[in-house]
Structures are given as structure tokens and as C-alpha cells.
Amino acid sequence: MKSKVKIAQFGLGPIGMECLKWAASKPWVQVIGAIDIAPAKIGVDLGKLTGIKGLRGRSTVAAVDELEQKPDLIFHTAVSRFRPAYQQLEPIVKRGINVVSSCEELLFPNLSEPRLASKLDRVCRQCGARLVGTGVNPGFVMDFLPLCLATVSREIRAIHIQRVVNASTRREPLQRKIGSGLEPQEFERRFQAGQAGHAGLKESLALVAHGLGWQLSTIVESAKAVVAGRNIRTRYLQVRKGQTCGLHQRAEGKVDGQVRLTLDLKMFLDAKNEHDAIQIEGDPPLAVVIPGGVAGDQATVAALVNAAPRLLRTEPGLRLVTDLPLGTATE
Amino acid sequence: MKSKVKIAQFGLGPIGMECLKWAASKPWVQVIGAIDIAPAKIGVDLGKLTGIKGLRGRSTVAAVDELEQKPDLIFHTAVSRFRPAYQQLEPIVKRGINVVSSCEELLFPNLSEPRLASKLDRVCRQCGARLVGTGVNPGFVMDFLPLCLATVSREIRAIHIQRVVNASTRREPLQRKIGSGLEPQEFERRFQAGQAGHAGLKESLALVAHGLGWQLSTIVESAKAVVAGRNIRTRYLQVRKGQTCGLHQRAEGKVDGQVRLTLDLKMFLDAKNEHDAIQIEGDPPLAVVIPGGVAGDQATVAALVNAAPRLLRTEPGLRLVTDLPLGTATE
Numbered sequence: 001m002k003s004k005v006k007i008a009q010f011g012l013g014p015i016g017m018e019c020l021k022w023a024a025s026k027p028w029v030q031v032i033g034a035i036d037i038a039p040a041k042i043g044v045d046l047g048k049l050t051g052i053k054g055l056r057g058r059s060t061v062a063a064v065d066e067l068e069q070k071p072d073l074i075f076h077t078a079v080s081r082f083r084p085a086y087q088q089l090e091p092i093v094k095r096g097i098n099v100v101s102s103c104e105e106l107l108f109p110n111l112s113e114p115r116l117a118s119k120l121d122r123v124c125r126q127c128g129a130r131l132v133g134t135g136v137n138p139g140f141v142m143d144f145l146p147l148c149l150a151t152v153s154r155e156i157r158a159i160h161i162q163r164v165v166n167a168s169t170r171r172e173p174l175q176r177k178i179g180s181g182l183e184p185q186e187f188e189r190r191f192q193a194g195q196a197g198h199a200g201l202k203e204s205l206a207l208v209a210h211g212l213g214w215q216l217s218t219i220v221e222s223a224k225a226v227v228a229g230r231n232i233r234t235r236y237l238q239v240r241k242g243q244t245c246g247l248h249q250r251a252e253g254k255v256d257g258q259v260r261l262t263l264d265l266k267m268f269l270d271a272k273n274e275h276d277a278i279q280i281e282g283d284p285p286l287a288v289v290i291p292g293g294v295a296g297d298q299a300t301v302a303a304l305v306n307a308a309p310r311l312l313r314t315e316p317g318l319r320l321v322t323d324l325p326l327g328t329a330t331e
Numbered sequence: 332m333k334s335k336v337k338i339a340q341f342g343l344g345p346i347g348m349e350c351l352k353w354a355a356s357k358p359w360v361q362v363i364g365a366i367d368i369a370p371a372k373i374g375v376d377l378g379k380l381t382g383i384k385g386l387r388g389r390s391t392v393a394a395v396d397e398l399e400q401k402p403d404l405i406f407h408t409a410v411s412r413f414r415p416a417y418q419q420l421e422p423i424v425k426r427g428i429n430v431v432s433s434c435e436e437l438l439f440p441n442l443s444e445p446r447l448a449s450k451l452d453r454v455c456r457q458c459g460a461r462l463v464g465t466g467v468n469p470g471f472v473m474d475f476l477p478l479c480l481a482t483v484s485r486e487i488r489a490i491h492i493q494r495v496v497n498a499s500t501r502r503e504p505l506q507r508k509i510g511s512g513l514e515p516q517e518f519e520r521r522f523q524a525g526q527a528g529h530a531g532l533k534e535s536l537a538l539v540a541h542g543l544g545w546q547l548s549t550i551v552e553s554a555k556a557v558v559a560g561r562n563i564r565t566r567y568l569q570v571r572k573g574q575t576c577g578l579h580q581r582a583e584g585k586v587d588g589q590v591r592l593t594l595d596l597k598m599f600l601d602a603k604n605e606h607d608a609i610q611i612e613g614d615p616p617l618a619v620v621i622p623g624g625v626a627g628d629q630a631t632v633a634a635l636v637n638a639a640p641r642l643l644r645t646e647p648g649l650r651l652v653t654d655l656p657l658g659t660a661t662e
Contacts, residue, residue: 022485136483140482140483144479145479147658149476150637150658151637151638152471152625152631154353154629154632154633154636207658210658211657211658212658282633283633284625284629284633286625287621287622288619290619290620291618291620294617295615298485298614298615299483299615302484302485302613302614303482303483306481306482306485307482310482320658322658323656325653325654325656326475326478326479326653326654327478327481327539327542327653
């Protein structure tokens with residue numbers, strides 16, 4: 001890239017902080033500010049917050065129009081649902097600013113909010129902004145990578161994807177969203193109410209179907225609590241034997257009554273045999289294993305920052321991660 | 332896709348024939364002809380050649396200007412080297428016809444022939460044609476897939492890629508190009524002379540480096556004969572104990588004197604433990620295994636046909652496979 005890309009960070013949780021720090025270390029990036037809506041995080045000196053000298057003197061602000069300069073691109077790591085993300089992102093893309101977002105529903109926004117998705121796409125095109133939702137899951141293991149493998153198979157009958165994640169090594173918000181410490185029925189009630197569980201599984205499934213050109217007749221999603229067989233203590237919380245220590249969440253997609261896509265996610269404390277696996281039933285059949293799995297939090301930050309130069313090579317609009325070209329010299 | 336894509340096949344060897352047959356089975360394809368330069372293959376009825384009824388009445392021709400209609404896209408499966416491919420492809424792209432080619436050096440044509448690559452790119456842009464070189468190896472296992480994985484890692488220090496292929500299950504031209512039946516010194520002499528071995532390994536390496544934005548200071552390629560420990564008989568040929576039954580070929584790429592990319596390919600008769608493996612030394616580190624490997628010949632045909640709708644979504648020019656978007660409804 002010839003001139004530096006001016007970056008601002010929207011959202012200063014664990015992922016947002018890492019994203020900001022790593023972006024700041026890139027030779028092609030100039031960090032120009034950070035945004036958070038939490039009153040406690042506004043007006044904080046960025047240099048102190050991150051420990052990076054070059055960022056000293058810039059304070060975090062509450063909204064995009066309070067930034068000293070207009071950024072070229074914003075990393076948005078604030079919410080999982082598309083509807084609240086829309087409220088935050090529309091004023092940004094209206095200024096012609098590009099966005100890479102970790103919002104899970106933005107991976108395939110047509111699924112939850114087709115009307116809002118069209119509207120956001122139209123605003124992006126009118127204002128010359130590009131916007132994409134990505135990450136590791138959703139954004140890579142259960143959607144982008146399977147579609148990458150599908151490019152070398154034909155007559156694909158079905159794709160099955162499994163992921164086993166040891167949540168003990170992960171950040172606090174993740175340990176909480178999988179229901180740790182809840183009674184199993186309470187977890188399942190909250191999952192049904194959309195208040196617990198992994199966001200974006202249906203979006204991964206919809207993106208794979210879209211990429212293959214499959215018209216899904218049904219998407220069924222379910223989750224069961226994984227029950228602790230003994231007391232568990234992590235850095236952040238305690239779970240007693242018999243309480244929820246994580247989840248087993250599944251999404252199935254049918255085409256003409258046949259199950260052709262299954263996404264199976266186990267994410268619980270002290271899970272053994274962490275791995276990701278993808279099977280493609282096609283010609284040739286393919287089976288891919290990632291022993292140990294793709295380590296979530298570092299990989300999410302990598303996915304977001306690496307997506308920026310890829311996004312900037314596309315046409316303005318609301319993009320899918322599968323629209324972005326690969327290899328674009330992100331070092 | 333709204334209207335059908337008119338396709339012609341250039342090259343009627345084993346891969347070309349499969350490509351033609353599979354393309355003919357696609358609802359979005361209309362096959363309008365086939366081209367081969369071998370006199371014995373010209374004037375042959377396509378329906379008889381392929382056994383596909385709908386193709387009856389069309390004869391294979393010797394050159395693109397003898398086709399009854401102008402195709403939208405040509406699958407080119409004729410040569411490994413870019414220089415002879417250029418001679419075949421320039422008249423095609425000059426007519427504004429798009430090309431997906433299996434020519435190994437076309438994966439990254441800047442490596443062998445930067446001047447010709449610029450020229451071909453210019454012709455493509457002037458005439459509104461898109462051209463890409465792809466396949467499974469090169470085109471996927473040792474280049475596209477590693478770059479796909481690299482999108483979720485950061486601070487990448489090195490990438491190592493291994494591939495073990497059992498050549499006994501493969502087509503005759505492949506069994507011959509790996510030196511089967513030659514004395515080991517004779518194989519190594521032919522490899523040095525560019526007359527034997529796997530084409531495209533250096534191109535895979537160069538494409539990975541390009542995608543990561545790494546400036547390679549050196550590329551070193553070597554090959555040793557794998558010597559048969561006993562007599563081997565395949566469907567096509569015989570190898571005596573002590574003769575060559577395949578190859579162990581390696582390419583290494585250095586950046587500032589450090590080896591940062593290694594591509595290691597073992598392809599020999601009766602090889603056990605077929606697999607593909609990729610290790611990324613980065614944050615997070617990643618290790619991916621494809622037990623059994625990506626089955627070469629079927630996967631190559633899939634890679635070529637699946638690339639067509641992806642290529643048609645890009646701007647005119649000489650493209651890299653990493654420039655093509657993923658998921659584009661290839662069913």
C-alpha cells in the first residue's frame with residue numbers, strides 16, 4: 001500500500017483492545033483514534049490505555065464525529081446482533097468510512113434482517129464505503145474454510161463441520177455466554193430467548209449454502225447444556241458439579257428435505273481434544289483436520305486486521321467475507 | 332447466473348476430457364466446441380468422443396477461429412510452460428474470450444516470464460478478457476489453501492507445506508513425469524534440464540510469498556529420485572528394483588537470508604500415508620492435515636470448472652487465483 005491507512009477502533013473490549021494494538025504495530029496503519037459508548041471508557045488517553053507510545057495524546061471519544069480526523073477504516077468490535085450494529089454503523093458508512101466488523105450477524109446479514117441489509121448496502125454504495133463482517137467463528141472455520149475446500153470438489157452432496165473448543169483458555173465474556181455456572185434448564189431457556197449461546201452459527205450455515213448456490217428449505221438450530229462432571233474453577237468464574245460448563249450447539253440445513261449441511265459446535269470448560277474438522281462429501285471427498293483448532297481470540301484479531309487491506313480492494317457496498325480476494329500483502 | 336456461459340475446451344488429454352464432460356453437465360454451461368492441436372484429434376465428433384448426447388454434431392477443430400460460435404470462456408489444459416501457453420492463449424484473449432488454464436507456470440507467470448506476463452495482462456485488459464491459471468497443485472494445496480489459513484494468523488515467521496502423493500493411482504502422464512523407470516541419475520539429469528519433475532512448485536512458493544507481501548531474496552529448488560525397493564507394476568508401466576519410482580522435490584524461499592517458506596513434495600509409486608499438511612508459524616500457530624490428501628485428478632477438474640464463475644466476477648486482466656472471490660454458486 002502506498003500511503004498509510006488511517007484507522008479508528010470502535011469498541012474497547014478484549015478483542016477491540018488487541019485489534020487496536022496490533023493494527024498500531026503495522027507499517028501500513030496510522031491509528032487516529034478510538035470510540036466506545038461506555039461512559040467510563042470515554043476521554044481516556046490512548047497511549048496509557050494501550051501502552052503504545054505513538055498513541056499518546058489522543059483520547060477515546062463517544063461517537064465517530066468527535067474524532068479529530070476522518071479515518072479510512074474502522075474496526076468495529078461492539079455487538080453480536082445486526083440491528084444494534086446498524087445503528088452504530090450507518091453514521092460511519094454515511095461518511096464514506098470503510099468498516100471491518102466482528103458483529104456475528106453481519107457475516108450474512110440477509111438472514112436476520114434482509115431489509116436492513118439492503119438499506120445498509122445502498123448507503124455504502126452511495127457513500128463509497130465498504131463494510132464486511134468477519135472473524136474466526138463465524139468468519140473462517142465453519143464457513144470461509146469449507147467454501148475454500150469446496151473449490152476443489154464437485155457434485156457436493158453434503159458438508160459437515162465440527163469444532164471442539166476448550167473454553168477454559170478463553171476470555172471472560174465467552175466463558176459467560178456459553179452458560180458457565182447456570183443450571184442446565186436456565187441455560188437452555190436463555191438460549192431459546194437469544195440471551196446465551198454462540199452467535200452466528202446460522203449465519204455460517206447460510207453463508208456456506210449461499211456460496212454453493214444451495215437454496216435451503218429449512219435451518220434448524222439447537223443447543224444443549226454440557227453439564228460439569230466435577231467442580232471447575234477458571235480465572236474468571238466457578239462452576240459446581242451438575243451446573244452448565246458450556247454448550248453443544250448444532251445447526252442443520254436442509255435442501256429439498258435432505259440434510260446437506262451440519263455445523264456442530266462443542267464449547268465448554270476443560271474440553272479435551274480441541275480440534276476443527278471439515279468433511280466434504282463430493283468428488284473427490286475431502287476431510288480436513290486442524291488438531292488443537294484455530295485458537296479463537298488471537299485468530300479473531302488476525303482475521304479482522306488481515307481483512308482490512310482485502311476489503312479495500314473491493315467495490316463499495318455491503319460485502320461478504322467470501323467476496324474479498326486472498327493474499328494482499330498484509331505484513 | 333442468468334444466461335448460460337458458452338464454453339469451449341482447449342486440449343483433449345485426460346484432464347481436458349474430464350473437464351469437458353463435467354462442464355457439459357452443468358446447468359449454467361453450454362458447450363460450443365473443442366480445440367486440439369494434435370491432427371489425430373481434429374474433426375472428431377464431440378458426442379462420440381465424450382459419450383454425451385447433447386454434444387453430437389460438433390467436431391473438434393484445430394484453432395479458436397474455426398469454432399462455429401465465439402465462446403465466453405475456454406478451459407485450457409494443454410501445456411505446463413508459460414511460453415508455449417502464451418502462443419496458444421494470445422489469439423484467444425484477443426477475441427475477448429476468458430480463459431481458465433491448467434498451465435502450471437500461469438499460476439504466477441511473473442516468475443518465469445515477467446515481460447510476457449505484462450504483455451498478456453495488457454492484451455487481456457484491452458480486449459476485455461480475464462485469464463487465470465489454477466488447479467490443485469499448483470493452484471490449491473501448496474498456495475491457495477496456505478494463504479487462506481494465513482488470513483487468521485499474524486506475525487507469521489514461516490510456512491511449511493508437505494504433500495505425499497501415491498502416484499500409482501494417477502494418470503499415465505503423471506507417472507512418467509516423475510521419472511518412473513528411469514535410472515536415478517538419468518531422472519536427476521532430466522530434472523536439471525527441465526524435462527522431468529513436477530512443474531509449478533516454484534510458482535506455488537512465489538504466489539504464497541506474493542500473497543504475504545514477502546520479498547524473497549532466493550528461491551532454491553531441488554529434486555532427488557525415489558528409488559524402488561522392489562519391482563513395481565502399474566496399469567501403465569513397469570519399474571525394476573533400483574530404478575526411479577518417483578521424486579522428492581523441494582522448494583525453499585528465503586527472506587533476508589532466513590528460510591521462511593518450504594514446499595516439500597513426495598510423489599512416487601506405491602507411496603504410503605498419502606496426505607497434505609500445512610504448518611504456519613505465527614500467532615496463533617496453525618497445523619492443518621488432510622489425511623489421504625486432495626485426490627489430484629478429480630480435484631484438478633473441479634478446481635478448473637469451479638474457477639470459471641469466480642473468474643467472470645473479476646475485472647479483465649491476467650488474474651491470480653488468489654484474486655478470485657470464493658463462493659459463487661457453482662452448482
